[in-house]
Amino acid sequence: MSAVRQITPALWNSFTKWQKLSNLRYFSNSVIERRNELFTEEQKRQRERVGRIEKIEVRYLGLPQDVTLVMNRDISTPYNCAQHLSEGHCKRSVLALVDGNVAWDMHRPLPDNCTLQLLNFTVADPHVVNKAFWRSCSFMLGAALQNAFKEEANLQLHSFPGPNIKSGSFVHDVVLGSKTWEPSKPELRALSAEMIKLAAKDHKFERLEINNELALEMFKDSHYKREQLPSISSQNQGCVVVYRLGTHIDISRGPMIASSRFLGKCTIAAAHKLADEGDKDAIYRVQGVALPSGFVLNHVAYGTLEERARKLNPARQPNEPFEELSHISQMA
């Protein structure tokens, strides 16, 4: 028995060391790992802060019938409510609608008594859901770009403008350490494949509200995010909303779709150079088009959508000066 006790700490140490190494390799750099640690710690802290569990009444409106569910304050999410209804509700629901007008993430805890509707892509007026989908696509594009580029490419995510489906493409603005990158077809296809891989992983979008200091700590290695943070937090009473998908963390106002698996067909159509940045880097606008899973479109029709997504998206560019403060709110 004593021998086992002597051996186990050594074994345990080597195991944890190995685990850390593998984590490093998985995250590809320590910056992302640090960011994730901070996120997890803060998430844990916020969960523990709930303290004594209180009950709330959630009135669910919709099929198969209206019911009242007794849930836990600040713990239960709309997804948990869906789990009480059926497996189909869990699988299909993309976004929740709280009190009939507030779009609510599926994995965001409910703070109070409310009415709840579960939305999917085929409700009669899917305006809110479509917007959330487009925003999530931009977010996922950021994650895909981060996965696809090697460290030598010096990729830095800048921001993504507010979702505008009518523009025909979702957008993510990035800064790259090259002034003359013109993506070839195989490169774009690789980026699209990266998006599909991300979708297949079925990561859920985790939402977290953090204060400005923590946000600055989290994004201390990202020059552009640090620049944006003060204006974002001042708009939102010193609060910043960040989302995590797998290991990718970014700032966004949300709401987002429930899981990455709702992304069906996806094409990264083009990357346009917007402006030079410093003496080595340049700002690029990467854009693509996507459909939710379960939406089947004839390939000719989808081809026209791809064709349109190749044109430069007219959304506000990051190198343009801020005219009004209202533009900042559109960034996230």
Place this chain on the structure above:
Amino acid sequence: MNQAEVTKLMSQLRFAVRPNKRNLKNPDGPEGRLMKLRKTVTALVKHERIELFYQRADEARGYAELLISDAIRHGDRHKATMELADFWLLEKQLVHKLFKVLVPRFENSNVSFTRMYKAPRDYPGIYYDKAVLELRGNPYPSLLPDFSQNRNYIHNILLDEARKDYRREKLAEMATKLASETTETPKAAEPKAETKSD
């Protein structure tokens, strides 16, 4: 070579018939099985959409299709067809429905007269798969979701905007073409005017 062509004797069913047998057990033996099928065909003609176990729906579908196609082929003055209708339709007023409603409805149709969908089975419940069997052109709302009518669905928004964009481009093209033509014509007219004044 004096063999008759089979399709001229019997009309071809317009759906893929499963070659293997369906296990339709019945405590009353083959007679009970036939009675069950007759009841199903009657219910299909009466209600136009029924939900039942998959195997029975699959089997009854063939008989219903055959009955309707024979009714279209031979009309109500044909003894064999009348006997067939009398056998399959247990409620006799449905014989009138077959010849007066279903025959006109399907006369010019070139697809199958019935449709079958897989339906979810009850859980927990009886293990058998379920299906929905319906006559085409029934008055009920469609069972399949309609992705084309709601213009707010994401693909429809994208397609509509792409269409608008295309039209805008074409109009701009036409406008520039017109502008270039109108700038050219005065130049062409001027020399003529000069020649006249000369």
